[in-house]
Amino acid sequence: MPSFDEFISESRIFKDRDVLSPHYIPDTLHFRDHQIRELMSSLAPALMGKKPRNTFIYGKTGTGKTCSVKQVSRKFDEKAEGKARIVYINCRIHNKPYRVMLKVAKAVMEGFDKQGYGLPHIYERLLEWAGTGKQVLIILDEIDMVKNLDELLYMITRANDELEAGGFSVIGISNKLLFKEDLDPRSKSSLYEREMVFPPYTANQLQKILHQRAELGFQPGSFTSGAINLAGAIAAQESGDARYALKILSRAAEMAEEADKGKFTDAEVKAARELVELDIVREAIDKLPENHQVVLYAVARLSLSGSRYARLDDGDDGYLFSGEIYEEYTSLCKKLRKPPKTARSYRSYLNDLEMLGLLTCVESGKGIRGHTKLIKLGHPPRELMKIVSKHLEE
Template sequence: MNPNGSGSIFDEFLNANSIFLNKEVLRHSYTPDYLPHRDEQIRSIAAILSPALRGETPSNILIYGKTGTGKTAVARYVGKELENVGRNRNVPCHVVYLNCEIIDTQYRVLANLSKYFNREVPMTGWPTDQVYQEFKNAIDRHRAVIIIILDEIDKLVKKGDEVLYNLSRINSELDNAKVSLIGISNDLKFTEYLDPRVRSSLGEEEIVFPPYDAQQLRDILEERAKLGFRDGVLEDGVIPLCAAFAAQEHGDARRALDLLRIAGELAEREGAEKVTERHVRLAQEKIEIDRIVEVIKTLPMHSKVLLYSVVFLESSNVRGATSGEVYRVYKEICREIGIEPLTPRRITDLISELDMLGIINATIVNKGRYGRTKEITLSVPLESTKSVLLSDYRLSNLKDFTQKLSVQSHF
């Protein structure tokens, strides 16, 4: 027994009557066995891939759809099934999944593919064509159909379409193996940047995933909730509310699942018996705040200083400061932390950027005789914004600055 008089400090959190049965199924990385409202897409992908089971090369496929429309889940699901059936029928099919957001260069794609077929390739160092050769040798030893799923393929294209060109014509250089590609993109127009030959080869078949509506999102959540939560811990309104919030967010199932999971986590942390609509609203708020914090954290330094100027003015009870006022404070802060201020022209652009991001609100107002300017207000919570900004080491010594000037402003 520890000095606190209980077993372990984790006991309280390991308590048996947890709300969750299995939290993993509520993550969007989980591939469920049943995907509601995607039968049509599953069927068409299966139909396109079915030649693989006769040892023939399936057409390449491009899958489009916004985030959280089930593209990845469907592709992986069909891939898994194909491998299973192939194994039973003794027709070897390999499905390789690559996320191009992480694996985003030609070299890394080829190195990862080689690794999948047990060819160790150093993460860096070899000439690209040697890795390509290595990969071809690795797969061509056996008679097999290989499906390569390239998720977020648009990220790959930004760095040049050479990989896609090579992969799409690899079949003509192979004797035994057959390769076909599934590209997944949430950008409908990304093929515009492609070489026409790659475009036509890659887009032999195109499938669009429409967004889910609120009712469909409810079905999806019900399905996962059965596996993820204990019986009866969800109040009636919880799932519909999650679905409604996510439906506003262009029918994003990922968002809906996040909401449900986070609502559950919040309830659990409170020690509540049930997940209520209030928890869902709190979860919605938390997701929004997390997003803002992330955006602010990754802002360039001058934008941070600029935002801090707005924060400073608002904490001195100046709401709707003009660009001129904000700029003067900004210059002052720059001097305080020893950096060169940018010109007003540049600041105008940075203000517009912050406006676009929804962090501040800038509206043009005419004050007649007294000119024409933008009135700037903060549209995110003041205190949390301030603390995020101050957590940047370059701004950290502004804590005193706030006090110094806010004392002055009392005059």
């Protein structure tokens, strides 16, 4: 019989788990001074009753966009004294013009919580409210997730045209560089009055960010400095993504805890990296359409058994022929009682899988069975098969 002590005892590793969560915002954000100042200077006119220019913020995932903007908006609130309001909106959740405007209305007008009003009503009420001379700043985080974004941006522009006092501005944030290409030219020029970039973090920067979190989140003596630096170096090499770096760190800490160790070191960080990689792969696979999953499964199966064809060059580099994978795919489809797609569709699935980093493809040189594609799996085959088969069994 186990003792409850085992389950209520304080962790030897974690001091405060919340600090390691991706939602935690430290008081000091290192290496974002420049961006934070620029954003503050761009929003400051609102504190003097003038409409700021719309701003678009671009940066890859985990470059500190959300936490910097949230910190600036907190500071803004402290100064605004009712003259202006800043509203943070996560567009993953509020992904339509109606939802965005409802969220804005609820945030700025006390007591405005009636669902069921139509968009025109919400618009009129917001116009009245801002018309008394108030500036409303709308932060649209992950703005690329908004459906009918053109409609939303147009509505905001129109509101500004109608208003004599007060106004609405937009701070759009995205990690998709090319999303603006899909916007209508009018939206594009309105959103991009000002542009800011958040670059990926370097190894040194990530190491400092991780050290800051480790001091706050872990028990003293529960980690080596080398382990933190390794996690930072790995994340910098992959992408410069602070969220990824923090994931590795948390996973390493959890592993030490599960193994009942009082400390984590390089070994845990290395193992944690594999786990985090697999988490990411799992997320990607979960979202794949079924035929893509079957193709991936076919590649994994053949990777285990090895290519059936000997090659003229060094044969054992893990590359498979496109043709043999297609054969494997069609035979898997038969087993699953699904009609296989054409070879042409199959080739487009390969491209998609390559884009997601699940495979690598190279063109074979001349002479090896004509001119063909060679394909290699990006991750350990057994793990991938386990993940994919969960879907195919359903």
